[in-house]
Amino acid sequence: MGFNIIYFYPFLGLFIAIYWIVKSNLFQNISLLLFGYVFYYSLDKNFIALLVFFTLFTFLTGLLIDSVKKSNKQKLTIISISICLLTLLTLKTINLSEIINSTDIQNKNTFRKAIIPLGISFYFIHGITYLSDIYTLKIKPEKNIINYAIFINFFPLLIAGPIERANNLLPQLKRNKTFDYHNATRGLKYILWGLVQKLIISNLCSPFSNYILDSPHIYSGSTIYLAILIYSINIYTDFSGYSNIAIGISKLLGFEIQANFNFPYFSNTIKSFWRRWHISLSNFFRDYIYIPLGGNSKSIFYTLTNTLIVFLLSGIWHGTSPNFIMWGIYHFSIFSISFFILRLNWKKKINPTLKKIISTWLTFNLISIGWIFFRSNSISKSYYTITKLTSNTLIQTPDIFPTPTILAIIIFMFTEWHWYKKGELFNTDFFNNLHITIRWSIYLILILLILFYSTREEQFIYFQF
Amino acid sequence: MKRFIYKFSLFCLLLNTSLLTLTFYIEAKTKSISNFKLTPTIHSVFIGHSHPQYAYNDSLLQNSANLSYSMDSYLHSYTKLTHFIQQNKQLKNIFIEYSNNSIIELMDKAIYNNNTKPKMVKYMPYLNSSEHFLLFKKNPLTYLIAKIESANIYAKKILENRLNMTREFGRFEKNSKQLKNSTINKTPIPKPKTLKKISYLNIFYLKKIIVLAKKNNCNIFLIRTPTHPKWAGREFEFDYKRIKKTYFPNIKLIDMINFKLKNEEFGDLQHLNYKGGIKYSLYLNKMLNK
Structure with a gap:
């Protein structure tokens, strides 16, 4: 169920209502994470495990890069980013061979849906920039797995961006959020114009x-x-x-x-x-x-x-x-x-x-x-x-x-x-x-x-x- | 937050009111200008699901029109018949398919299941308030979605003046398939069984059809189209006859299930193909003329 399906919006409305009724930041974050996974599952149930695995891999690697000696930091960063890039490239290339063999547009879309994990290019970039930012000391690694998982799996951006930086999104996840009337109405106008x-x-x-x-x-x-x-x-x-x-x-x-x-x-x-x-x-x-x-x-x-x-x-x-x-x-x-x-x-x-x-x-x-x-x-x-x-x-x-x-x-x-x-x-x-x-x-x-x-x-x- | 909730609720209320007003207007307009007029020489109509749709070749049946459509339940038949009777005062005979599968539970699903959304969309403007209420009660989400889609489709039809519905709700369909020998060989002869669940909702609408026909001085006949002897639906013969006897004792059943047809005249075990359609229609035409 994507943003282009009108029936998504009553569910979104219900979720947002619960999100603001319970003011605890921890509850808000947990609910964001769960809704994100449900959202992804509803669109692409085949590759939800990849999303979870990628989250864990980059989370642990981020902690490791920060903790190892300075001389090993570069090696570890290069290896981990290479693994991410190779995985991304492999998954996209597998799909490519299927597209080339198919001349029928309908089939091409089916193959794409079946083979390429949805939104992979976007959430992989989130993970890669996160690791790179830790290495260049732009950010400290996130120690809270829930916050980090939301950063990778933040459902509004999960499938097709915008690509967000860890130093913008992670601090917002940590602070207590207060409902702002003008921000909310502007949000509704953005949704309306997007639709x-x-x-x-x-x-x-x-x-x-x-x-x-x-x-x-x-x-x-x-x-x-x-x-x-x-x-x-x-x-x-x-x-x-x-x-x-x-x-x-x-x-x-x-x-x-x-x-x-x-x-x-x-x-x-x-x-x-x-x-x-x-x-x-x-x-x-x-x-x-x-x-x-x-x-x-x-x-x-x-x-x-x-x-x-x-x-x-x-x-x-x-x-x-x-x-x-x-x-x-x-x-x-x-x-x-x-x-x-x-x-x-x-x-x-x-x-x-x-x-x-x-x-x-x-x-x-x-x-x-x-x-x-x-x-x-x-x-x-x-x-x-x-x-x-x-x-x-x-x-x-x-x-x-x-x-x-x-x-x-x-x-x-x-x-x-x-x-x-x-x-x-x-x-x-x-x-x-x-x-x-x-x-x-x-x-x-x-x-x-x-x-x-x-x-x-x-x-x-x-x-x- | 209170200000947001207040304004948002007010806006939603306005939106829903506008949406409802618009959809009701489109539905009412569609209903009032739709054309269901048949040629004045047509005195008999055949209605039902896919069995009659493939079987009654109305070019071979004198003064008749086949208005059947695949997976139509009696609710659908009732809805379209209401409009055909209203606009065709010359109609004298209504032949409604009463088949073994007309009473099975699947027919409930054919009325309000999610998969029937296209049918809901199509029939939406022509339904009576009781049918609207029923569909909303049984499957509210699909009903509301179908209502919006239907308004969208019919608004375009109104603007383009494309509301000639005479052949939109059913017609004879030439079935080019042929029953395979392998299917016949591997299918066992049906053994009598008792139905676990019966579609009383469908039966209720068959009753409504009968009342409607009688109210408009039309003769109504139940008719059973031929099927292959190995069709699994024949298993429920006992329940089929029991329901007929209990609910429609005074309505004549023209039972053609065992009409002699060759294997090659079937499209599959339950449908005639075009060859079977020709043979059966010619026979029926003679029989009805007598």
């Missing part, structure tokens, strides 16, 4: 984009172009929707979690996009890979080499199949080109607003083309889609034009633009100044729309990672 993103917008986009991109040979370049743009909205609303729900639930439980998206499609450079897209993963790569490698402190060559490594690892993190690696290389390429372009001093003065609009649209298009690699299950299919996209059929009228979907996207993007310009979700002067009856009517209409659209149960795209 709008996933259950209305994403579910509206996915049938069209999947239909076209699964059979690019049938459609014209213009139709494929439209499908790619719609897929970009689809993946954004799907993943950002999940993150918003996760942040909202965390707020309701009295936790502050870092944001995972900051309106990425309003970025006007590739660099800016990566600072706003899947922020928690980007931060992880920045802090644990890019900066330790030297970051941008040396020559341009080193900067670009480090960037390439990060993009390749980012691709591999999503999956070891060649299309994800190609997706990483593609992003490195457009990042490098924009890196050099931005270093050039443009003599011609262009109207700043126009420049911003053009660069934002261009960035969005470049990012959207990158999703072709991300979505396809082979390089050849990606190549074929791009060939078809760049053919002379690009200037034709699209074969299919999903008017309701496009209208919904326009309304959605306009609303996001409003949040982006004025503040955070549902917290702008314009929105707050509306009379309570109008605000509540908006919430009611959105919930009714969610309920009416929630009948199609479509899994979150990032569940496969």
Whole structure:
């Protein structure tokens, strides 16, 4: 039972009510842990033992790293992190072979569900960063197994992030939590917007984009172009929707979690996009890979080499199949080109607003083309889609034009633009100044729309990672 | 926290009220504009579950329509019949399947089990208040989910003006399967058994169908479609006859269970295939015309 299933919410409501009625911190933490395991079990009962085993392994290893002599700390950290990475890679590679052998999409999903433990990439990163932080003395190892198990198994973040740091989450688990009205209402608004993103917008986009991109040979370049743009909205609303729900639930439980998206499609450079897209993963790569490698402190060559490594690892993190690696290389390429372009001093003065609009649209298009690699299950299919996209059929009228979907996207993007310009979700002067009856009517209409659209149960795209 | 609880409860109350109002409106609207009109020449209808659905080829049966649907319980048959009778005053004869498996406990599950959610969704706007209450009482969660899904589906149908329900609730289905010799060989001949549990709920709705038909001056007949002699459902022959005698003593049963058919005219042990359907329908047509 995931966040996209409406029937999850009455259970969540009941749990949160019990959680706040009993004010003991110990009880709250135990209930969080148990609910987390039940939640995971309801989604993937096959691999709950792996989750428990991984929790115990990293917990004990963390204590061991802290207790051994300084000379052995490094060896132990490298060995333990290598074990984690090898396990992660093995489990993802096993799945890969199954996907390659299967051409049928339905089967592919079944295999994914059957073989890859749900959320493994996310909770493994939690464990790995924890061990690394102990070694670099950023944190002291957690001595309370319950607190640590919650850190790994914190149910709002368990399946698809955001990836949270131990030094942010563990202290919050230790302190006594008090109910905060404003935090709770903000939490509800995050959940509401997350559900709008996933259950209305994403579910509206996915049938069209999947239909076209699964059979690019049938459609014209213009139709494929439209499908790619719609897929970009689809993946954004799907993943950002999940993150918003996760942040909202965390707020309701009295936790502050870092944001995972900051309106990425309003970025006007590739660099800016990566600072706003899947922020928690980007931060992880920045802090644990890019900066330790030297970051941008040396020559341009080193900067670009480090960037390439990060993009390749980012691709591999999503999956070891060649299309994800190609997706990483593609992003490195457009990042490098924009890196050099931005270093050039443009003599011609262009109207700043126009420049911003053009660069934002261009960035969005470049990012959207990158999703072709991300979505396809082979390089050849990606190549074929791009060939078809760049053919002379690009200037034709699209074969299919999903008017309701496009209208919904326009309304959605306009609303996001409003949040982006004025503040955070549902917290702008314009929105707050509306009379309570109008605000509540908006919430009611959105919930009714969610309920009416929630009948199609479509899994979150990032569940496969 | 008190402020939050107060506001949240108030909002939930508003939400539920709006949701209920909207779903009731959609249901009422659907009910009022749905079209169940059959061609005026149709005077007889066949209703029931998969047995009649595969057996009565209504293109071979004069002035008849097969409105049966797989896994339909008598509650479903009653609901659709209410609307067909209302909109088709020319109907004279109602043939309702009364088979050995119409009385078994499984039929209770066919009414309110979780698996029957698609049926609940489909029938939701057409149910009477007593049926709404029954389904809610028996399986509240599935009922509420089905109610929302149903409102969603029928709202779209209203907007797209797609409420011609004449063939949506049942029709003759051509069964292309063929009973395998291996199945016949390994299946023992059924031995008489007593049913542990009987679906009194289903029987209750059969009674309601009879009352409905009589109230609208229609002739009602129970009919038993042919099945293979090795079909396990035949084990409950004693209970089958007992229930008929106890609850429906005055209703005529047209018992065709032993109608002569070859093995290749069955889709499986309990269903005719299209060949069997043709043979049986032609025979029945002659018989009814006499």
